[in-house]
Amino acid sequence: KRLQTTLGTDAITARFSDAVFTVLLGFTGQEALPATAQAVQTALETDPYRLNNGDFELRASIGISIAGPALREAAVLIQQADLACGMAREGKDTRIHVHHGRSVEQDTTSPQQRRLLDEIRESVQQQRMNLLFQPIVSLRGDTTERYEVLLRMRNHEGWEILPETVFSLVKRHRIGMVLDRWVIAHSIRVLRQRQKRGQSVVLFINISPTILQDEEFLHWLQGGLQKTGVPAASLVFEMTETTAEVYKPVLQPFLLELKKLGCGVSLDHFSGHEHSQALAQTLQADYIKLDARFTDDLLNNKTRQEELTQLARTMGALGMTTIVTGIEDAMALPVLWSSGIDYVQGFFLQRPHTDMSYDFDQTVL
Structure with missing residues (x-):
């Protein structure tokens, strides 16, 4: 409902998996994408969600894949959007990432990576x-x-x-x-x-x-x-x-x-x-x-x-x-x-070790 309210009736929205949603937009240019993604993120995160056992806040990460003359296959678009979303989740600022058409092997965000x-x-x-x-x-x-x-x-x-x-x-x-x-x-x-x-x-x-x-x-x-x-x-x-x-x-x-x-x-x-x-x-x-x-x-x-x-x-x-x-x-x-x-499991029991030396028989918790 929040996606549809923010994006309007022209956007096609669907639930891809349990907590993953996909949106198909018909923009002719890319300049509006960052602002649109930010608006969606704000709409999803501003108010908590009420479920049976309480209120929960959502942390939304957005990955964007752009269709063009050289890329029209739906499966590839979804795969690239999925990749971009994964990179967005690891981001420290906006958690919004645009896939720029490179292969997975090439899609690193910095020389450091x-x-x-x-x-x-x-x-x-x-x-x-x-x-x-x-x-x-x-x-x-x-x-x-x-x-x-x-x-x-x-x-x-x-x-x-x-x-x-x-x-x-x-x-x-x-x-x-x-x-x-x-x-x-x-x-x-x-x-x-x-x-x-x-x-x-x-x-x-x-x-x-x-x-x-x-x-x-x-x-x-x-x-x-x-x-x-x-x-x-x-x-x-x-x-x-x-x-x-x-x-x-x-x-x-x-x-x-x-x-x-x-x-x-x-x-x-x-x-x-x-x-x-x-x-x-x-x-x-x-x-x-x-x-x-x-x-x-x-x-x-x-x-x-x-x-x-x-x-x-x-x-x-x-x-x-x-x-x-x-x-x-x-x-x-x-x-x-x-x-x-x-x-x-945890450091109280034992820190990660090079061998399996924990005494399970003598330990009573």
Whole structure:
């Protein structure tokens, strides 16, 4: 309704996925686009949205793709608008980005980003990469070893490249597929080594949206699991809720094939809203990692505790396991336990480490 009110009856609006909308405008020139995008953003963000369980504010990011004589295919226009929207979300100012017709590999916004991309490629070529592991611990007495796998890269001087910088960039480039395969292959190797020692481990692996373009990935993964004898259930593939929303049309069949292999699926940065719950059901998620806002002032905020309890109950009824991340002290654990949360993860338990050394058997939370 806000889109239609702002843009008028000539604009064609549609819901692309849960929290993503598309608009087709008939402007003959580009000079009006920035002002129009700003007006839309203001209209969407000015007043909160009233839902059944309260009022919520919206943070809108806008990506723009421009049709022309050389670009008339709807699928390409949508893909470029999607790319631009992703770049807008990472922006620090207006969160509005226009795709200028370059390929995904070329569409970097600054020389600094291009230098960083070259540095990442060099790190891959010279194998300046390693894995870290952070434990995910049960609040319900389950001693199964679970770890999140974290990739770390170093530049030519040996300094670590900030992970958030790496992943915000490579998720838009084919190099992301290379990194995903590297992490998965090394994780399977680690699982095989643990298996030989009679140790069962489940690894949570973050994947980038570029993996959806890897047409041979599923065949490659199946071959790797069969060759090593590592159970598919030892791998849980994880993607953020925001990314999953954007790529849902192609992500859903991809995740379905992963689940057919026997792998698990996890949604990270889960917001808990109604559309988030619907997304988790659509993607058949096995785990949800709750957004950090759930632990903010948790001990003193009764409303948040009640919200957490209700969410844990709802997701549990859907057969999904809840994980709270970012735990930094023991004070929150009794509240999380009484709220029905299944697992916790954070520096309080253990910082990411080069080996899987956490003692699950001796830990009672």
